[in-house]
Amino acid sequence: MDILAANTAPDAIARRAETLDTIAAVLPIDRRDKLAEILSDQDVETLRHLVNEGMGANTLRALTSDLAYLEAWAIAATENPLPWPAPEALLLKFVAHHLWDPARRETDPEHGMPAEVDRALRDGGFLRSIGPHAPDTVRRRLANWSTLTRWRGFDGAFASPALKSAIRLAIRAAPRQRLRKSAKAVTGDVLAKLLATCGGDNLRDLRDRAILMVAFASGGRRRSEVAGLRMEQLTVEPPVTGEDGSPLPSLSIHLGRTKNSGAGQDEVVYLTGRPVEALNAWLAAAKIGSGSVFRAIDRWGNVSRRALDPKAVNDIVKQRVKMAGLEVGEFSAHGLRSGYLTEAANRGIPLPEAMEQSRHRSVQQASSYYNNTTRRSGRAARLL
DSSP, X not given: OOHHHHHTOHHHHHHHHHHHHHTTTTSOOTTHHHHHHHSXXXXXXXXXXXXXXXXXXXXXXXXXXXXXHHHHHHHHHHSSOOOSSOOHHHHHHHHXXXXXXXXXXXXXXXXXXXXHHHHHHHHTTSOOOOXXXXXXXXXXXXXXXXXXXXXXXXXXXXXXXXXXXHXXXXXXXXXXXXXXXXXXXXXXXXXHHHHHTTOSOSHHHHHHHHHHHHHHHTTSOOHHHHHTOBGGGXXXXXXXXXXXXXXXXXXEEEEEXXXXXXXXXXXXXXXXXXXXXHHHHHHHHHTOOXXXXXXXXXXXXXXXXXXXXXXXXXXXXXXXXXXXTOOGGGOOTHHHHHHHHHHHHHTTOOHHHHHHHHOOOOHHHHHHHHHHHHHHHSGGGOOO
């Protein structure tokens, strides 16, 4: 039996699926079975080691996604699993398959990713975008590839002049406009339209309403943070007195170590009022008392025990955008994050106060939302 056949044997797949399931609390990915098919035993063992070493959940998710893509691409492009270490020629092939010139492709069908490789990756659900990859995506995957190579005790050719030159020339030949993660921010008025589509008392409406309100009100949490939220992270706080003197329910969310926090630092944000009520309504209806907060719901209305995939959070946002009669292509889950700061600026909330909730570390990045709001409504934009 060759290496590829041994890697895809049913008992090997089942063993890897079970191992991946043991780290699902840190790596809540619904595509466990697909990962078990594509990743090698050594890949899965590396992931388990990184969990035990305390690698941040967001970093681990990104690394796992890139590793799965690299393995799938290697099998499609070479009919062999990813070699460790990878030869320079394979790295150059990866760049050629992902950074190419659409104009040249029209006259040279062999330019770029071969059709059979493209088809195999799409059939496996690993490739969805059309055209060449974004340069940042290629750089990130190469960086994670390099990191995994070092963890396995090997040296790679990732710093070779030939690879650096290939990337530079490919980017120059096929420039891409940098697109925002969400073309438009999900500000308060947009959010109200999305919430209006969740007015029912069925499980799906209750869950989606809670997702939208919690993600936005907690500072615009990333979709990975929303999908990975667990009951152990929630702490009931004393009620907060509302403007009319009535008590408002409050809770804190312990995010742990995030993309922007330091090692060992527990990031905490707070929810008050309607978002807490929406969250409690979902938890009560779904009978969730422990484990993952947001979960999949099947066609028969059964609530899964597993966490939502981060991609599902984005799909939910887009589905509600469509139901609200808005343009789907203009919004994504990241619009909740940019929307929170934009709405805070619109309401005159001081930047430092908003950053305490959003947990942005870069004043320059966070202030861009404030600066754009100020410029748009300020005197300089209304000289005529």
